[in-house]
Amino acid sequence: MESTQRMEVARYLRAGYKLVGNHSAVAICRWTRSAIRGERLCYKSWYGIQSHRCLQMTPVLNFCDFACKFCWRMHLPGRFKIPNGWRWDEPEDIINGSIIAQRLLLIGFKGNPKVTKERFLEAMFPRHFTISLDGEPLLYPKLPDLIKRINERNFTTFLVTNGSIPMRLKEMLKKDAHPTNLYLSLYGPNKEVFQATADPKIPNAWENVLTSLELLDQFKKSRTVIRLTMVRDLNMVEPEGYASLIKKANPMFVELKGYTWVGESQKRLPITAMPTLDELEKFAEKIQEITGYKIKVKDDKSRVVMLVRDEEAWETNLKMVEEWKQKVSRLDENWKSKVEDFTMEEHGYKLLYY
Template sequence: MALSKENLNKLEKMGYRFVGRQGHAAAKICHWTKKSILNEGVCYKEKFYGIDSHRCLQMSPSIPFCHQKCLFCWRDFSATESQWEGKYDEPGEIIEGCIEAQRKLLCGFFGNEKSNPEKLAQSQNPNNAAISLAGEPLLYPVIEDLIDEFHRRSFTTFLVSNGMSPEKLKNLESEPTQLYISLDAPEKKIFNDLCQPQIPGSWEKLNESLEILPSIDCRTVIRTTCVQKRNMVNPEGYARLIKKADPDFLEIKAYMFVGYSRQRLEKENMPDFKEVNEFASAIGNLCGMEIVNESPESLVVLLGNK
């Protein structure tokens, strides 16, 4: 098993549902999936990209594995390894398990009179995979097979990577519907201090991934998590890196003071929407992008090319 029984139990109490036999893949109901079923709002991904929040499957094939220990991450790092270890479950088994886990986690909504019956029925058959729950998806040894299997089942796929695997990115024959690269610092020192990479040459690997991004055929997005007093500086540095990556979109979002990040950061590190908007505008003006959409409730703005 990839995780100890103690760590599995801890994550299960937090809402994770592990699938397969090796204990490295899991699903977890997104806050916005629940909100959508209750007609109380939708995720910014629905507003920005047309994804149905109530049909989104939030999952990861690599919960215990990540190259970084970012201060702003809401996860507990006590069980995180920087390289894949042990056996792995096959994509089909993971997907079937995640869909079944999602159905079980949502079963209580059938007894909630506030639930939207049509959305609740549709939620039983998700059609978008947010491969971003925790861990680094590209560390999963057969990530391309997972993407292929999702697409074979008529899913769209949104995959979020930290950019530490440029060699995999360069040779990615099966691409997701949308590929995110996280860019959370304008220069190396801030990157090292904030993202705490666990492998050598991390800043260089990130830059290599950004240079590869223009060759990717699917829709590409740079995502920046803004941490006040930490990385909301040097918009010129961000702009230089973004120009190199030439993404289709740029998401600038606020750090959220939640989970285990509260043990590493303070509440004042969470910027408000006005601060995020102003910082996004400053970066956009320097790299030829402009704000094309926004979600104040999620503290995120979307920039596209002018």
């Protein structure tokens, strides 16, 4: 990384992130730590995610084109502009480096009395790439190839985007780079609320998001999800506006997730900006009335309410989950026959294809 960029990302290292190459990073989320100990899973288990095998990463550490009010990250100037001549790493190097970084971050669990040998070994061989963590992934120009390579190597891919670069989504469609789950975060029911919430640093951001919403339904091989991060007294308004955009995009699922008062967002928002699960449910009910989407499941710990388009979409999800479980069972037989006691020296840097 450039020297100025390295200074800005130093705080990520202190927070436990591991850098990968020139601009990527991996971090372990609370649900991965919980699951590896045999405790609670992330709500994304709705979609077949095994939390202890989930690799949370970003290919654009500290680069984003929005400065969302609810974001827990610091909004330093270098975050909003990629330096001229920036050198982008190859997808294969990012994938391999991310797997190694994940193993290094989790290797300490090997001696934890709460972690079974089987659960630890499974964690050393992740099956899910969640491309979110930090920044806007669509800024990575080789993202379509990254997604294709991850899919080809038998991972699920969860991509979370703010929809600011529809051109990249079009490239993904052209290259048949369909993530397993495609999340599009929608930060307002209209342009005014969107601008106040997302504080975009690029021109025509709202118009770009509308174009991305129109593209969502073309990702036929993906679970498509619109995510609403709800902030009380900011963007948790006008359910009619959200409903109109949801009907326009026609996603399989809609998730309402309550804002959490953490990190740098505490300097921008009051703690009262956090909605309760009951408030989220009531807001979801209004969207339900207008769109015909139905509230299907909720998670009290993460404060998430999920709506599904129809029963066909839900059955498709269940079928995808079951097919993935069967595939993983077959794939795991390969490495389990080779690894009895995982060590970084023997396996960590070599056994990357499995």
